[in-house]
Amino acid sequence: MIALRFALGIGLLFIVSLIIFGATELLPGDLAQQILGQGATPETLAALREQLGLNDPAPVRYWNWLSGALTGDFGVSLSNGRPISELIGARLGNTVFLALYAAALAVPISLVLGILAALWRNSIFDRAANAGALTAISFPEFFVAYILVLWLAQTGLFPSMVRINPATTFGDRIYMTFLPALTLTLVVTAHMMRMTRAAIINLMASPYIEMARLKGLSPLRIVLRHALPNALAPIINVIALNLAYLITGVVVVEVVFVYPGLGQLMVDAVSNRDIAVVQAVALIFAGAYVALNLIADVLSTITNPRLMHRR
Amino acid sequence: MSRDVLLTIEGLRIEGRSGDDWTEIVKGVDLTLHKGEVLGLIGESGAGKSTVGLAAMGFARDGCRITGGTIDFDGIDLRKASEAVKRDLRGARIAYVAQSAAASFNPAHKLIDQYCEAPVVHDVMSRDEAERDAIDLYRRMQLPDPDGIGFRYPHQVSGGQLQRAMTAMAMSCRPDLIIFDEPTTALDVTTQIEVLAAIRDIVRQFDTAAIYITHDLAVVAQAADRIKVLLRGEEVEEAETRQMLDAPREEYTKSLWAVRSFARPEQPAPTGTPILSVRDVTAAYGTVNVLEDVSFDIHAGRTVAVVGESGSGKSTTARVITGLLPPKRGEVLFEGSPLPPALKGRTREQLRQVQMIYQMADTALNPKLRLRELIGRPAQMYLGLQGGALTERVRDLLHLIELDPDTYIDRLPGELSGGQKQRIGIARALAAEPKLIICDEVTSALDQIVQEGILKLLDRLQGEFGLAYMFITHDLATVRAIADDVVVMQQGRVVEQGPKAEMFAPPHEPYTELLLSSVPEMDPDWLTRLLAAREAGQTPATA
Numbered sequence: 101m102i103a104l105r106f107a108l109g110i111g112l113l114f115i116v117s118l119i120i121f122g123a124t125e126l127l128p129g130d131l132a133q134q135i136l137g138q139g140a141t142p143e144t145l146a147a148l149r150e151q152l153g154l155n156d157p158a159p160v161r162y163w164n165w166l167s168g169a170l171t172g173d174f175g176v177s178l179s180n181g182r183p184i185s186e187l188i189g190a191r192l193g194n195t196v197f198l199a200l201y202a203a204a205l206a207v208p209i210s211l212v213l214g215i216l217a218a219l220w221r222n223s224i225f226d227r228a229a230n231a232g233a234l235t236a237i238s239f240p241e242f243f244v245a246y247i248l249v250l251w252l253a254q255t256g257l258f259p260s261m262v263r264i265n266p267a268t269t270f271g272d273r274i275y276m277t278f279l280p281a282l283t284l285t286l287v288v289t290a291h292m293m294r295m296t297r298a299a300i301i302n303l304m305a306s307p308y309i310e311m312a313r314l315k316g317l318s319p320l321r322i323v324l325r326h327a328l329p330n331a332l333a334p335i336i337n338v339i340a341l342n343l344a345y346l347i348t349g350v351v352v353v354e355v356v357f358v359y360p361g362l363g364q365l366m367v368d369a370v371s372n373r374d375i376a377v378v379q380a381v382a383l384i385f386a387g388a389y390v391a392l393n394l395i396a397d398v399l400s401t402i403t404n405p406r407l408m409h410r411r
Numbered sequence: 412m413s414r415d416v417l418l419t420i421e422g423l424r425i426e427g428r429s430g431d432d433w434t435e436i437v438k439g440v441d442l443t444l445h446k447g448e449v450l451g452l453i454g455e456s457g458a459g460k461s462t463v464g465l466a467a468m469g470f471a472r473d474g475c476r477i478t479g480g481t482i483d484f485d486g487i488d489l490r491k492a493s494e495a496v497k498r499d500l501r502g503a504r505i506a507y508v509a510q511s512a513a514a515s516f517n518p519a520h521k522l523i524d525q526y527c528e529a530p531v532v533h534d535v536m537s538r539d540e541a542e543r544d545a546i547d548l549y550r551r552m553q554l555p556d557p558d559g560i561g562f563r564y565p566h567q568v569s570g571g572q573l574q575r576a577m578t579a580m581a582m583s584c585r586p587d588l589i590i591f592d593e594p595t596t597a598l599d600v601t602t603q604i605e606v607l608a609a610i611r612d613i614v615r616q617f618d619t620a621a622i623y624i625t626h627d628l629a630v631v632a633q634a635a636d637r638i639k640v641l642l643r644g645e646e647v648e649e650a651e652t653r654q655m656l657d658a659p660r661e662e663y664t665k666s667l668w669a670v671r672s673f674a675r676p677e678q679p680a681p682t683g684t685p686i687l688s689v690r691d692v693t694a695a696y697g698t699v700n701v702l703e704d705v706s707f708d709i710h711a712g713r714t715v716a717v718v719g720e721s722g723s724g725k726s727t728t729a730r731v732i733t734g735l736l737p738p739k740r741g742e743v744l745f746e747g748s749p750l751p752p753a754l755k756g757r758t759r760e761q762l763r764q765v766q767m768i769y770q771m772a773d774t775a776l777n778p779k780l781r782l783r784e785l786i787g788r789p790a791q792m793y794l795g796l797q798g799g800a801l802t803e804r805v806r807d808l809l810h811l812i813e814l815d816p817d818t819y820i821d822r823l824p825g826e827l828s829g830g831q832k833q834r835i836g837i838a839r840a841l842a843a844e845p846k847l848i849i850c851d852e853v854t855s856a857l858d859q860i861v862q863e864g865i866l867k868l869l870d871r872l873q874g875e876f877g878l879a880y881m882f883i884t885h886d887l888a889t890v891r892a893i894a895d896d897v898v899v900m901q902q903g904r905v906v907e908q909g910p911k912a913e914m915f916a917p918p919h920e921p922y923t924e925l926l927l928s929s930v931p932e933m934d935p936d937w938l939t940r941l942l943a944a945r946e947a948g949q950t951p952a953t954a
Contacts, residue, residue: 310509316502409567
């Protein structure tokens with residue numbers, strides 16, 4: 101079954117690659133013209149077209165692009181002629197670092213808050229946690245980011261701009277990226293926390309929870325051992341969606357903190373009409389979504405004995 | 412009874428919330444239980460049996476609160492005790508066995524992990540000791556493969572086995588008291604006997620006191636020393652089991668005995684083309700055949716009861732007839748001409764002729780629709796009624812099922828009792844003016860008195876409209892009451908069929924004999940006698 105999911109994931113990525121390629125094909129205008137500008141002579145245009153392979157039929161160009169991408173070669177940037185893999189390499193690392201950093205903060209916080217809110221439901225704690233999380237998610241990301249800059253950067257506690265390069269040590273990275281990671285944490289926590297709370301509370305009326313109470317178990321043990329294992333599937337799926345968002349949706353936060361991630365690269369590429377880069381980044385984003393949801397499906401299966409152990 | 416008193420409940424009052432109002436559901440019940448004694452608590456649903464049983468653990472379900480009286484368990488006042496004190500008692504000294512073991516075992520954990528939880532949490536045994544003990548108790552409960560069964564998940568074990576595993580789990584801390592809350596109600600008659608015998612033996616072996624909650628008097632008579640009858644939160648009477656069975660004092664108690672007095676008069680032999688013929692039907696889920704060469708006829712104005720244990724293919728047969736599951740082989744004839752195998756291929760007129768009533772009226776009625784719409788929809792869809800004519804039809808149907816239209820037409824299903832909901836199920840089936848109604852265990856979720864009302868209603872409607880019924884049930888008492896013809900199914904095959912009189916008179920097929928002998932009788936010695944007879948091989952129980 102897991103193999104089937106995996107195959108479906110691959111198939112999905114293939115379809116996504118077709119859509120990405122097809123969508124850029126539909127864009128009006130001539131790439132060579134755009135690169136060389138209005139003053140280009142017909143000869144230079146023809147030469148560039150030949151060099152870029154633009155005269156080949158679309159299926160051939162799609163195949164060349166896809167087979168290159170599969171080996172890590174996304175071609176060259178149209179705006180500065182550097183290999184795209186080189187452009188992406190460091191930034192992909194930065195994006196994944198920030199996403200993991202934010203996830204490492206957000207996932208445990210939302211799980212603990214969600215479990216405690218379910219345990220003490222309708223208490224002051226529950227209301228405060230819900231209100232806090234909903235407030236954080238209701239503000240636009242840039243607003244949260246600027247508030248944090250105002251409170252934590254203006255006071256000199258943390259830097260408001262992230263100046264990192266490959267030589268930056270891990271400890272410095274953690275320190276310098278704290279504000280963007282915290283911003284993202286605030287943005288994604290509410291979703292995961294409330295799903296954890298709802299999934300657990302949904303089960304609290306089950307006969308097996310009543311049975312656990314009648315066995316004289318403590319409320320915390322009931323929630324952790326009897327409700328949580330059965331609530332994992334929806335929680336895992338929401339976590340996966342939020343992690344995917346952390347990788348693909350952080351453009352605004354990257355801009356605020358001048359963080360050199362993929363999001364900024366994509367925005368720059370769009371404004372420069374650097375189609376090759378846009379295609380490459382879009383494919384990576386799609387890959388992240390498909391991979392994370394695949395992992396979520398597999399984990400949901402593994403944590404469900406009814407699917408793992410047939411009769 | 413000279414033994415020490417274990418549990419004393421006096422003047423117990425419990426309120427339940429409906430919306431913003433609290434209504435009293437237990438109205439001053441007294442109860443005394445001695446060590447090692449088994450008390451049967453019987454009554455219809457809504458009598459407050461389970462609520463009283465849970466109160467004996469100092470527990471009230473969400474939406475319930477204990478408002479008066481005292482609950483004294485071995486010198487501990489459970490109404491004043493802190494949650495911590497009650498947690499120490501629950502599972503350790505007072506244990507609970509729930510109605511549906513399938514729902515009350517946590518699907519995420521193996522049986523033995525759930526067994527070991529209470530002894531380990533309550534510091535009665537170490538995990539290793541608890542595991543060894545579990546295997547020992549599984550063996551005593553006569554579970555198959557006692558060494559291995561604990562390492563399975565609940566979904567890998569059958570309902571009857573789960574119920575025994577749950578009784579073993581309740582025994583894990585060797586409690587002084589076990590509350591059995593309808594432990595065999597959800598089981599087939601044949602399985603019920605095994606579970607009942609296992610419960611009785613283990614309670615005797617460990618000299619455990621028990622409160623046995625059920626609505627089935629014949630079942631409780633096999634296990635209880637004393638019986639207490641409850642009605643709408645009040646005690647009707649209490650007596651030693653034999654005395655209660657031989658000489659019930661109160662009218663209500665007598666009525667519990669008498670409910671199965673209903674019997675349908677013998678019908679003349681059928682003639683002509685049957686309304687419905689099932690011809691050599693073989694059907695499968697995936698590649699597994701669940702029906703093999705099933706054939707039987709249903710004639711107009713007659714009731715065919717299809718009986719068998721769960722898993723015998725009764726409901727699957729209904730799914731084939733209604734077109735929900737197209738058969739692999741064979742066909743279904745309606746008034747002599749074949750019906751398209753799949754639902755999609757059938758015309759609206761063909762669909763109209765066969766209607767269904769379901770077991771769980773609760774889940775079969777859309778909770779958001781008012782009765783006007785619930786009953787009106789089929790009349791609108793099949794007969795094209797609109798506006799005033801439609802309302803008139805709905806009112807007629809409500810009259811037919813003996814509910815006052817002015818009071819009920821705009822109610823939601825949630826505002827009805829269980830029996831009333833099932834009546835709505837009947838009205839909805841009638842609204843299509845069908846020739847055949849398939850009744851799938853329509854009375855098994857209901858109390859005996861309510862059951863009788865539903866059976867009488869079905870019988871009356873059959874007389875008025877010449878309906879044919881296919882009546883799926885595992886309850887042979889119901890079959891005796893309403894059937895004209897009986898089809899006995901086992902493992903997807905018809906093992907015996909014929910008119911009711913023949914079916915209930917010997918000689919029987921071995922399986923029919925097993926089913927018939929498994930129906931509990933109102934005799935406290937019935938189970939002992941039956942088990943002894945089966946032991947001696949006089950009945951084909953082992954066949």
